[in-house]
Amino acid sequence: MRLDPNKNPAYVILFTALVSGLFTAGIMALHVATEPVVRANERLLTEKALVRVFALGDPSNMTAERIAETIRTRVAGLDPDRPDEPLIEIGSGDRKVRLLVAYKEPVAPGVKPDLKNKDNVLAYAFPIRGVGFWAMINGWLAVTPDGTKTVGVVFTDHQETPGLGGRITESEFRDQFRGKNVTAPPPGEKFIDISRTGEGDRHVDAITGATGTSTAVEKFINADLMRFRAAATKAGLIQEGKE
């Protein structure tokens, strides 16, 4: 007797369960098999971002091993499993900020950083995040040990329009963030001004055709800089001072 697939409810249920189970198992197997590669690649992306933000070299001309070695010996506070949650904390309560420390000369991996001794400190970096034009934007901003100038910026995750807001990841935009004045601004002004017109050591040219993204980046970078300065001042890391 031949089973009619369209008339037997038990067949329909069994078939659906079997097909779902088989395909799901296949996908899970592929996911598990590629997981180590995915984790290694994501870690490499984070390390490349940190090399860029601290200006430790040009990651496009460095091997993966060299990048990993640079991060291992010159950056402290990175949690490999949760790279966006650095291990070093300053401040307390609402003013708590997590940061990474980069060194001028290599140090022994795993050494707990002494935040009071800045002789070998190249820069501090803290996570920046905020709502962009379409969705959340994540990244890092690095500042000099005295907290007066920016060292660099990188954006690691975003969903901005490719070719417009998506250009925040391009070097033409990022390179403008080197050496900007981030001391406390005069009342009513911003740490960083991102606009089409303007000049001075706080100004960054906005991206043409992406005013929404530029405004969003300006908003959250200023907010995160303010939080960092408040926490770092309270922790004695930087001196409070106004322009």
Place this chain on the structure above:
Amino acid sequence: MPGVPEQLGPRKALLTQLWVENPVSRQVLGICSALAVTNRMFNTLLMCGGLIWATSMSALTLSLMRNWVPKRVRIMVSVLIAAVFVIVVDIVFRAYFTEVHKDIAAYVGLIITNCIVLGRMEAFSGKNPPLASLADGFGAGMGYSFMLMAVATVREVMGFGTVFGYPLLKGFMEAHQAQWVIMIMPPGAFFVLAILVWLVRWIDLKRAAAKAPAEPPAAPGARREQEAPK
């Protein structure tokens, strides 16, 4: 036999999807992604690769299973098959093209709900043998890719003055080309796609007119009758 559609061979199925029944220009399917991904040729190429894979493999798989799939769950099975092959694309991109994956992850997910994948499975693969279904799915993917790459080429050249990110006529373009922002934004895709669809259909009409036998000259009386209502 009346009421039973003629079964296409693999070659005919492939060619039909490439031009005669092109998913974008004739069936107007897959328009969402045609608008979303076509401002950069490289992103478009990756999206097209993913869609060709998804349409081909989904069509082949459903065709192989077609005699065992109960009719009442056929859509669920089709979506499941399409989702599996799209997730495979997503996992492979995530593992081996991590940086690119960050740019196109949102678009890859869109393939699951792409009308072309489900449309070809429902219309063809569920009723035809595996080889013809594979050719039909591959042809649909290629036909979609042909149109999308055409749209992307126009948009990237006009919007950025580049081809696959490389400056076109370096120096000249930098001096004379202003970024045409609307070409980069989704509305630019509407304009370019509409013009391309019109162009393809105009070519088809011209070819059909050239093939049609010449009509015999109408009698003078008949002509007067036709003109009378004016």
